[in-house]
Amino acid sequence: NAGVTQTPKFRILKIGQSMTLQCTQDMNHNYMYWYRQDPGMGLKLIYYSVGAGITDKGEVPNGYNVSRSTTEDFPLRLELAAPSQTSVYFCASSPTFGVNYGYTFGSGTRLTVV
Amino acid sequence: DAKTTQPTSMDCAEGRAANLPCNHSTISGNEYVYWYRQIHSQGPQYIIHGLKNNETNEMASLIITEDRKSSTLILPHATLRDTAVYYCIVRVAFSAHAGKSTFGDGTTLTVKP
Numbered sequence: 001n002a003g004v005t006q007t008p009k010f011r012i013l014k015i016g017q018s019m020t021l022q023c024t025q026d027m028n029h030n031y032m033y034w035y036r037q038d039p040g041m042g043l044k045l046i047y048y049s050v051g052a053g054i055t056d057k058g059e060v061p062n063g064y065n066v067s068r069s070t071t072e073d074f075p076l077r078l079e080l081a082a083p084s085q086t087s088v089y090f091c092a093s094s095p096t097f098g099v100n101y102g103y104t105f106g107s108g109t110r111l112t113v114v
Numbered sequence: 115d116a117k118t119t120q121p122t123s124m125d126c127a128e129g130r131a132a133n134l135p136c137n138h139s140t141i142s143g144n145e146y147v148y149w150y151r152q153i154h155s156q157g158p159q160y161i162i163h164g165l166k167n168n169e170t171n172e173m174a175s176l177i178i179t180e181d182r183k184s185s186t187l188i189l190p191h192a193t194l195r196d197t198a199v200y201y202c203i204v205r206v207a208f209s210a211h212a213g214k215s216t217f218g219d220g221t222t223l224t225v226k227p
Binding site: 004035041042043044045058059088090092102103104105106107108110 | 148150155156157158159160161163199201216217218219220
């Protein structure tokens with residue numbers, strides 16, 4: 001049971017490049033989320049999904065896209081990377097009606113846009 | 115989801131109890147209080163949650179006021195390894211959009227020798 005796995009762990013992008021941050025979970029959780037964390041700040045919700053085929057915007061969705069074709073995977077797409085997207089990105093998951101369980105977070109992807 | 119307010123930072127002596135407050139005055143009746151912590155730059159780790167009763171597990175205790183407008187996370191015997199950022203969030207558990215929770219900036223707890 002690996003939990004939530006994020007790849008890559010580190011990445012440097014040039015301005016205008018695109019990339020996909022991968023997130024996969026093996027706990028059969030229906031809910032998945034993407035957060036970003038800027039240096040010294042809290043987490044901000046980018047997008048979330050309540051199940052395969054269903055996604056919705058969070059607080060800071062501009063510049064990002066997501067898809068959820070399977071329960072396990074929730075990739076985050078950055079189009080036309082900008083320096084403002086330099087951040088640590090965390091993926092998380094939780095059960096649908098799991099009152100007794102909080103979020104399980106991945107270890108993060110550290111992205112630098114130069 | 116209701117928003118929360120936490121102090122920016124707190125210090126605690128090693129071996130003493132650390133009491134971290136959280137204000138959630140706009141909490142709804144179906145929202146739970148969850149606490150997480152983030153050590154260094156790792157992903158946040160779940161600590162504890164509660165609805166209206168006090169809760170205790172192997173990591174911490176959670177005290178929720180009777181009106182549910184505030185809560186306190188208690189680490190009974192803080193160690194240096196408890197130095198971290200602690201987040202208090204409120205979350206609707208039984209909803210199609212139960213996942214849409216926001217994290218504030220949290221409280222940076224520094225445990226000192």
